[in-house]
Amino acid sequence: DQQVKQNSPSLSVQEGRISILNCDYTNSMFDYFLWYKKYPAEGPTFLISISSIKDKNEDGRFTVFLNKSAKHLSLHIVPSQPGDSAVYFCAASATFGSGTYKYIFGTGTRLKVLA
Amino acid sequence: DTEVTQTPKHLVMGMTNKKSLKCEQHMGHRAMYWYKQKAKKPPELMFVYSYEKLSINESVPSRFSPECPNSSLLNLHLHALQPEDSALYLCASLGTPGQKLFFGSGTQLSVL
Known part of the structure; x- marks a missing residue:
């Protein structure tokens, strides 16, 4: 039962263009969403997050959009740079029991930015 | 300082060995997590500690x-593991406000 899905396993984009990574979730209890960048054999690096009370959050080249009714979020990277090439995971968080947050990760999208 | 430190970075162990993974953070975070990640898969939640008590298994x-x-230290003790337990083991701590999960660089474990 994959509650958080990234339907595109891979994406190739030309340098300077926009990269759009998508993520869908099924559990309406999720109230916080995050994007992480990951290299092999390393820990995920936090990029940007959004609360369920917002529909957009921007930080430099990264913008996250949330569509609660569609249970969909997306990460836009503009302009894309070769150094952005990595695997990107979305994650969704819900409160569990006595205030503990449970984070579920999506299946990942490998982004390749071509020079 | 947003650092979560994991040791060792690499570990090779036999199926009869006992070993431990260590995770440390000095950010005052009150929740710490263990995840397991196999190649080409997402991180998979194992355990959550909140205020030094196990809250999710x-x-x-x-x-x-x-x-x-x-509150700064999290260990994962390993005993009688199987080869299929070989994976990257990730520790994370929860920063507030903002519910951001900060990860360490992981321990790459190989069970022979």
Whole structure:
């Protein structure tokens, strides 16, 4: 039962263009969403997050959009740079029991930015 | 300082060995997590400690035993592992406000 899905396993984009990574979730209890960048054999690096009370959050080249009714979020990277090439995971968080947050990760999208 | 430190970075162990993974953070975070990641898969939640108490155990086999000696330290004790337990083991701590999960660089474990 994959509650958080990234339907595109891979994406190739030309340098300077926009990269759009998508993520869908099924559990309406999720109230916080995050994007992480990951290299092999390393820990995920936090990029940007959004609360369920917002529909957009921007930080430099990264913008996250949330569509609660569609249970969909997306990460836009503009302009894309070769150094952005990595695997990107979305994650969704819900409160569990006595205030503990449970984070579920999506299946990942490998982004390749071509020079 | 947003650093979560994991040791060792690499570990090779036999199926009869006992070993421990260590995770440390000095950011004052009160929740710490263990995740397991196999190649080409997402990180999979194993355990969550909140205020030094185990609050989530995702039905992890007993050959994995977590321990939280204090608010800065999280251990994962390993005993009688199987080759299929070979994976990258990730520790994370929860920063507030903002519910951001900060990860360490992981321990790459190989069970022979």
